[in-house]
Amino acid sequence: MNSSWEIVVNGFDREKMNHTETILTIGNGYLCTRGSFAEKMEGQNVATFMHGVYDDIPVSFTELANIPNWTALQIEFGDESFRITEGKLHNMEQRLDMHAGVLSRTVDFETSSGKRAIIRFSRFASMAQRYLCAQKLEIQPINFSGTVKVVASFDGQADNLGLIHWNVCGQVVEANRAILHVKTRKTNVDVAMGMILGTDPEATIEQWNLEGHPSLCVVQDVSPERVFVLTKKVNIVTSRDSTDPVLSVNQMIGDCSGQSWEELLTSSVAVWERLWHDCDIEIDSEDDAQLIARFSIYHLLIAAPYSDEQVSIGAKTLSGYGYRGHVFWDTEIFMLPFFSFVLPDVASNLLSYRYHRLAGARKKAQLNGFDGAQFPWESAGTGEEVTPTWVPHFADPTKLVRIWTGDIQIHITADIAYALHMYWKVTGDDAFMAKRGLPIILEGAQFWVSRLEWNATESRYEIRDVIGPDENHDHVDNNTFTNFMAQWHIRLAISMAQWMAVYDHEGWKRLSARLNINEQLLTSWSEKADMIYIPQALPNGVIEQCSGFFEMEQVDLSHYAGRTRSIQEIFGIEEAAKIQVLKQADIVMLMYLFRELFPKDVIQANYDYYSPKTDHEFGSSLGPAMHSLVASWIGRKEEAYEHFMRAGQADLFDIRGNVGDGIHAASIGGIWQTIVFGFAGLIIDEIGWNVHPKLPGHWKRISFHFYYQGQRQHVEVTQEGGTDD
């Protein structure tokens, strides 16, 4: 076992506690549980989130409901509770084994009265049985004999940072088992969870059937010669999976009672091994790159919906409260390349999520007076827009700030089409494209065509009053990214229509009839797409981000070195919108997405213009990976590496200070892209794939696999094998 497979946190630092909880999250794509302590600890944000288990809230409409904690263990040595902040903490190590998907924690602890013990916790969410989680507790007394009590309970009043989403429907406590049945208060999603304990035969179990808090209290005499060992197998099922979740859980508990903790773990590890066989990236280097790569892949793997096409991955995965589990373009543009290349079934599920939510997108288009399907900027259970319109101001929570992204950050619809197209190119999944891709692409194109605004003076179509990727500038006209994506999307729709007319003629007749699409219409779309205005370029090829951007004041960001806040926070929201400072890549991102379409010197000119104007440190976490990718593409190896490390350290070392809210999902998806598309230089084109490696100077080797058209491929690039063209 190489240390690059493990995240190890030594000691206890209250300041870093919430960051640690996030990065040590475990999961199996069905649920994720933050790496909080099993015992209560003030200030920790204990949470288990399950895909699709949303409940309604004010202002932000909906959020993933933190389900009752399945890991809670209350430990008593006589009349002293185990709390690392009381008594003496001799040593503590938390260790996340990403290869096996197991989090363990070893504590060398002495109570106030001097009882010392080594306490070891382990937990995993089974990759082999999605409804199964398991936990083990071992207590090795060092210098005392006496009674240990351990209470294992479910808390029916689980809350989201103080807000309770649950009603308790029922519970059972008997022998060594406990079952809790809760239901979300507004959306009526049932969650049933059961536990079965394995104890020393000498231990006794008290049944504390307190309403809302079913608990089992294990009592055992211990000594240095007599270790306490408790295993807890937990099954969790929702009404999304079963018509009778309580019955299902009851059966599952029975089923797993005959299997040991080790057997269950072995099954899970076997699946993890298959996953890593497909997904791992090996990097030979002396830096943290290998750890960063595996950390990023690990967090994508625990959040991936392996067998659910009704959910997608939120902007903070399932690892924290940030963005309330809402789904953004982060999924399609940042995470989907990973899945399309290495886990195409998951990519198919994520894209199907959008397909199943076309009704919400149609509703949004209709409410706004447009045709077709306009996907929401933030999406959750229903597929309707769930972006909050007002949020508390970051500096003064008594003031409200109007959030416009849900109204006018419209490029998301084209981003989804882009992801669909990439998935299809890589996988060759024609059936999916015909059945689910085409409706999304065509109805999205209908939206774009109806959204175009004719400028009679200039004889061109414009798209006014939008927000592009760079959210520092809102209410802008003709954002190049948006206009280009709209144009590309409409043209894609036309070519895919032509493709489908050949691929599945009967299907096309039905689909085109349903959508009222015919040859003449497609011709008119093509003419309109040709007339979409793409903003002016400078003589050297630098393209204006949006109308009027070049006239805005320029600010030298080097004057703000050492700052600890974003430029938007320093200038204020309104002033920041008037200067040439970007929250994240905008034109640079466009150049990356369509890097084959732009001459390299144009890409370079735009990179050189916009990158120094971008708030890489405290702007969007979506930015660094994109800049790394473009820097690689134009041969700026050092900058590519610098941006890669910035992205890689964001979550691992919390350099933005907000990882307590959850993993930056777009960033980790972007990190995978920087390695595969950037440093290894993998390119898919019309005839297949090839690589143009741009390894950082001190890296020796990158090796990984992917699937192309259903066939497993291997890429291994070294310094010698690199080209620098």
Added chain:
Amino acid sequence: MNSSWEIVVNGFDREKMNHTETILTIGNGYLCTRGSFAEKMEGQNVATFMHGVYDDIPVSFTELANIPNWTALQIEFGDESFRITEGKLHNMEQRLDMHAGVLSRTVDFETSSGKRAIIRFSRFASMAQRYLCAQKLEIQPINFSGTVKVVASFDGQADNLGLIHWNVCGQVVEANRAILHVKTRKTNVDVAMGMILGTDPEATIEQWNLEGHPSLCVVQDVSPERVFVLTKKVNIVTSRDSTDPVLSVNQMIGDCSGQSWEELLTSSVAVWERLWHDCDIEIDSEDDAQLIARFSIYHLLIAAPYSDEQVSIGAKTLSGYGYRGHVFWDTEIFMLPFFSFVLPDVASNLLSYRYHRLAGARKKAQLNGFDGAQFPWESAGTGEEVTPTWVPHFADPTKLVRIWTGDIQIHITADIAYALHMYWKVTGDDAFMAKRGLPIILEGAQFWVSRLEWNATESRYEIRDVIGPDENHDHVDNNTFTNFMAQWHIRLAISMAQWMAVYDHEGWKRLSARLNINEQLLTSWSEKADMIYIPQALPNGVIEQCSGFFEMEQVDLSHYAGRTRSIQEIFGIEEAAKIQVLKQADIVMLMYLFRELFPKDVIQANYDYYSPKTDHEFGSSLGPAMHSLVASWIGRKEEAYEHFMRAGQADLFDIRGNVGDGIHAASIGGIWQTIVFGFAGLIIDEIGWNVHPKLPGHWKRISFHFYYQGQRQHVEVTQEGGTDD
């Protein structure tokens, strides 16, 4: 015991459940507990509120935090839980004895398997020992023998309608005792609560020391010959009362362990008897008047801060979540007359609350650019403005409505001065007036003088852009009520300054120096007050409510008979502001407050103009009592009675449908006034008091006591003794 001392609710009606919880609230002026069931019941809003225990929240700034439930009892017959919705409910009666302050509930219940028992619950909050509450449970098996388990617990995750305000700091469970220590998350108010159980000697008690949920499980064999009896004595102390609440509670539990439930109840009932001796109103009539009177007084008595001058009574008393425990003018104008006349010590506490919050009022004035002290429209812990500026729209919660009352409903400052003046007139408490009244009155006057706006064209002072009592009309200029109150307040300040210069010359020198007040300034105040514009009157004396009111469209409310919503809801907020429909008395209220200053025919003309334009049914609950009072004053006995009954039935019978949110505190204060000042016609003038009775035709007698200048007075009026002048 007369039935007019009791509120009795028979059977179980889920629709009326939340209303019943509110009206059956018990309390002792330190805390109140809603009349929810001891066992869990979905949909009930279990709550105990304590004066001054606020915690911060978004949008509405602060709210009273529901403390951990001290009444929770989980009852098990073998493996069957006691829930009235499972099994068979043969009979249920809830009975609030307002004379003794005891709520009891008797349930004849049969489990699904056929075990039948009579279960009787009783609870009270001790009027004799503010930190003490007590509960008793008796279970009489009818047709079975077996084991009964009863779990008594505190829940450290108590929530306010889903929002948790508490962190658990510690707990103890041993023998027959349990203690829980919690702290509000934002304001760091500690609450410690302890229970000690009294059980049958044959019963056993299991200690379930589950973190956050300390519980005692009582197990006993029962039979028709062997009744189960459990008593629970509870002590609750906050860090507002003790530097070590846990220690205090621990001592108190010890102290009361030697006293029986009956002894504790007897002490409490003795105090209740003294209270009723002073506060009761006897009404001889065949209608519900006697019950309405006692119900209103009871709810004032349980919410009255008897020994705390740092708190006031919120608009929903301590009986529900409505208005989040915020304090409005409801206290000073509607409730304070009751306290000033019958419990002057409480009145002094309530007025002292405002005195101690002058800093908040000064801050508000300063923030708005004014002098002196401007009291907040909604007040809570700090005395700063806590009116939410935006709230969800009643018809579409995704839309926000701007609430302007915190910005411009400014008459509150004069309302407080009015209450102070009345308190002083009735009690003759010169020391209080000099020490605490004068600063409030003078600094309030400083606010008013700085708030006046000079209209050079008309050569007069105006007060523009306000909301008067009638909140249907906002952003109005020269609201007569506000202008008149401002003028009266400034003149009161001048006369009280003159009074104090004589009463306490040295004190006056210090106070006037601190406030920079001298003779010349007072003269200028007098001149300014004289020049305040009081809007035009029609030839018959009808005064315009605000500038432009007479030009607004008139709407015949009789066309909207049978409606179930307010006129504001029917027309919408903006349209309702453009028509002559009032949410509540405005000019009519002014006439009542200064009834000695207006000729009776002017009062009558204004009543006849405005009353038919007022939404008596679904407008403000503050309105009916005021209309009853003015109707009495002008001899409209039937209308006076009709409005009295409308006010009286509002809470008792939930005719507005929102009593689940709490008692309408202004309405019950107004009801007391309708009887004492309206029907009995009590008047205080410069030389003393006298009565001008206007008894409803079918009432035989009203009898009550009050204190005038410290002396107990008795009023008894009958039909014969009435005058109709």
